[in-house]
Amino acid sequence: MKIVDGKALATKIRAELKEKIAQLDKAPGLAVVIVGNDPASQIYVRNKIKACGELGIRSYAYELPATATQAEVENLLDELAHNNDVNGILLQLPLPAHLNTESAMARVPFEKDVDGFSAQNLGLLTLHKERVAACTPSGVMKILESEGVALSGKHAVVLGRSDTVGKPMAMLLLNANATVTICHSRTKNLQEICKNADILISAVGKAKFVTADMIKQGAVVIDVGINRDANGKLCGDVDFENVKDKTSLITPVPGGVGPMTITMLMYNTYLATLKE
Numbered sequence: 001m002k003i004v005d006g007k008a009l010a011t012k013i014r015a016e017l018k019e020k021i022a023q024l025d026k027a028p029g030l031a032v033v034i035v036g037n038d039p040a041s042q043i044y045v046r047n048k049i050k051a052c053g054e055l056g057i058r059s060y061a062y063e064l065p066a067t068a069t070q071a072e073v074e075n076l077l078d079e080l081a082h083n084n085d086v087n088g089i090l091l092q093l094p095l096p097a098h099l100n101t102e103s104a105m106a107r108v109p110f111e112k113d114v115d116g117f118s119a120q121n122l123g124l125l126t127l128h129k130e131r132v133a134a135c136t137p138s139g140v141m142k143i144l145e146s147e148g149v150a151l152s153g154k155h156a157v158v159l160g161r162s163d164t165v166g167k168p169m170a171m172l173l174l175n176a177n178a179t180v181t182i183c184h185s186r187t188k189n190l191q192e193i194c195k196n197a198d199i200l201i202s203a204v205g206k207a208k209f210v211t212a213d214m215i216k217q218g219a220v221v222i223d224v225g226i227n228r229d230a231n232g233k234l235c236g237d238v239d240f241e242n243v244k245d246k247t248s249l250i251t252p253v254p255g256g257v258g259p260m261t262i263t264m265l266m267y268n269t270y271l272a273t274l275k276e
């Protein structure tokens with residue numbers, strides 16, 4: 001059994017990326033837009049801006065008040081869409097409840113959608129013509145690749161079908177020739193399906209949801225979940241201590257998939273710059 005060191009992998013990828021960025025004629029530019037003062041979002045934005053600085057990506061932070069109107073948000077996104085210094089636009093979600101997220105996101109041109117959340121980018125991924133894919137699933141693919149996990153013909157089970165994690169994850173695995181089963185809250189015989197998985201990826205958002213009796217001996221288990229356990233400690237979806245010895249490879253929480261997400265955002269910003 002091997003426990004993946006997501007932090008070490010993220011550090012390695014960032015070092016490689018920094019070198020690639022240094023070779024570009026013009027540094028990539030990433031605009032990060034945050035509306036309101038959700039504390040978790042503010043931390044995410046700060047970390048993204050910090051990562052940009054470390055990698056040589058120009059960053060532009062825009063903070064709009066929680067009272068911003070739909071028109072104010074969309075006018076800013078339109079401006080950024082036309083700004084040649086901006087290669088990537090990230091609209092930090094969630095937006096305050098009075099705003100229409102779908103309509104705001106539609107103002108980000110798919111060429112600058114470094115989150116890979118737009119309908120066009122999800123469509124291109126489904127057609128196996130992806131430009132960029134969502135950061136967290138892309139980070140999982142990087143982990144699998146770097147650990148030499150063969151995917152072709154393997155049974156991959158994805159728990160969760162969100163547009164930002166589960167669905168793009170399943171598409172990336174399908175595009176890599178895995179046989180993919182997607183499970184969700186209405187799935188029957190979940191335990192049986194998981195038990196058949198060569199690769200099990202959990203993105204449910206429930207602590208200790210994946211238990212040892214759901215794991216096939218020697219399976220690869222990737223835990224995307226970020227939860228708090230009964231003691232308030234950060235944990236994933238997988239009952240790590242009881243599951244780990246049945247696996248051939250497992251990601252911990254924290255320190256597994258998490259560190260890869262911002263790294264893949266940086267990578268997607270670099271890709272958007274190359275493809276402009």
Ligand code: NAP
Nearest residue numbers: 136160161162165184185203204205224225226257258261
């Ligand atoms: P989400 O939008 O809430 O989706 C959760 C998915 O889990 C849904 O598809 C839901 O099914 C399914 N689900 C819920 N209960 C279930 C059950 N009992 N059996 C089977 N499926 C069930 O969450 P998300 O945004 O995809 O995120 C999932 C987790 O990943 C969260 O813990 C989140 O914090 C974490 N996350 C981590 C990162 C990272 O950087 N590591 C990034 C993004 C998200 P239905 O569709 O039927 O409701």
